[in-house]
Amino acid sequence: MASAPRTARLASPSRADDGGERRRYFAALTQDRPDVALCRATTVVARTIDEQLSGNPLTVAQHLVLKMLDAVGSCSQQELSEQLRIDRSVMVGCVDALEDAGLVRRERHPRDRRAYAVTPTPDGAAALADAERAMAPVLDHAFAALTPDERATLVRLTRKLLDVPPAD
Amino acid sequence: MASAPRTARLASPSRADDGGERRRYFAALTQDRPDVALCRATTVVARTIDEQLSGNPLTVAQHLVLKMLDAVGSCSQQELSEQLRIDRSVMVGCVDALEDAGLVRRERHPRDRRAYAVTPTPDGAAALADAERAMAPVLDHAFAALTPDERATLVRLTRKLLDVPPAD
DNA sequence: CGGAAATCATCTACCGTCAAACAATCTCTC
DNA sequence: GAGAGATTGTTTGACGGTAGATGATTTCCG
Numbered sequence A, B: 001m002a003s004a005p006r007t008a009r010l011a012s013p014s015r016a017d018d019g020g021e022r023r024r025y026f027a028a029l030t031q032d033r034p035d036v037a038l039c040r041a042t043t044v045v046a047r048t049i050d051e052q053l054s055g056n057p058l059t060v061a062q063h064l065v066l067k068m069l070d071a072v073g074s075c076s077q078q079e080l081s082e083q084l085r086i087d088r089s090v091m092v093g094c095v096d097a098l099e100d101a102g103l104v105r106r107e108r109h110p111r112d113r114r115a116y117a118v119t120p121t122p123d124g125a126a127a128l129a130d131a132e133r134a135m136a137p138v139l140d141h142a143f144a145a146l147t148p149d150e151r152a153t154l155v156r157l158t159r160k161l162l163d164v165p166p167a168d
Numbered sequence C: 001c002g003g004a005a006a007t008c009a010t011c012t013a014c015c016g017t018c019a020a021a022c023a024a025t026c027t028c029t030c
Numbered sequence D: 001g002a003g004a005g006a007t008t009g010t011t012t013g014a015c016g017g018t019a020g021a022t023g024a025t026t027t028c029c030g
Helices: A022-032 A034-052 A060-072 A077-084 A088-100 A122-142 A148-161 B022-032 B034-052 B060-072 B077-084 B088-100 B122-142 B148-161
Strands: A104-108 A116-120 B104-108 B116-120
Touching: A022 A034, A022 B060, A022 B077, A022 B148, A034 A122, A034 B034, A034 B122, A034 B148, A060 A077, A060 A088, A060 A104, A060 A116, A060 A122, A060 B022, A077 A088, A077 A116, A077 B022, A088 A104, A116 A122, A122 B034, A148 B022, A148 B034, A148 B148, B022 B034, B034 B122, B060 B077, B060 B088, B060 B104, B060 B116, B060 B122, B077 B088, B077 B116, B088 B104, B116 B122
Parallel strands: none
Antiparallel strands: A104 A116, B104 B116
16 A cells, blocks of 8 residues: 655645646546445436436336336335335335326235236326436436447446346 | 326335335336446445445555556656546545555655655555455455456446546 | 625435334235 | 244334535635
């Protein structure tokens, strides 16, 4: 650990840059802390997407719920929580909002009266279609710094971290 | 958007798996939502690291502060906040804790009495050395699913997302 | 010089997430 | 059957991060 000079040499606030090393430390940090690079990248991507989706009627989580319901059919909140990696207690409010907006219905599971059967309504299917259509350009913008190949590579590597078997 | 059957076909909770498609939806989701894949990967990596570092005296943020001070010398909290991408108001508590532990000192900047000059103490340098030594195996474990090449690629791609110029 | 605008550190209020506890219900074992 | 233990949905409280306002100070510009 080769230390920098211990004497306090502060950049004088008026003078622009003294070497510039201090101003670019983030670049050095991301070199040997992949966790920090990953975390900060997630933050900027999420922020970019949230900005682009600011006027949207659906939350990202609500969109994901409708998307999963469309893909696999009616689900219990438990199944939604597990697959979408959204906490059960958060899923409650998420489904509440979707139900209030008339996009899903909460029916009782016929064989397990603990669980609900969350089912999309026709309005929900329409809202999902709109959200899906709006999503592609938003993702393209959020990942604009990457080529399509790089974006696919990023997905492949994050899926390995998530222990998801590689795609067919 | 090819829809699944609209009729509510719920998995009976006792029966193990009905097709298994519902149980593996997360894999399908990460295919066309790179943002979700990235976000969830960050969560599992952060959780793994936090678990490994549970007995540690330093927070990740505190470690980063000491690391940057060691690399570039005394800094104002503002500079620390900017480079480490940690909010100013969070940095206050972070430096508070380090100061209470005797790992940094808060001196006044000689030319700008608004700013502090956060300076590491000898104890701080020792704590950083310990933390750095403990970090390597923790990172290796958190990224064990990736080969060294893949890990380097992940860093390269996240750095592009962060708009950091490529390494020399 | 002298006021306007910007900056640094700080505090407070707010939002989203997570862990734990709870009631209702189901499954399993005897 | 009957009771123990697990599961589903929900609520509650704590925690971490973020935005906005504030006081002290500095810089800018006429």
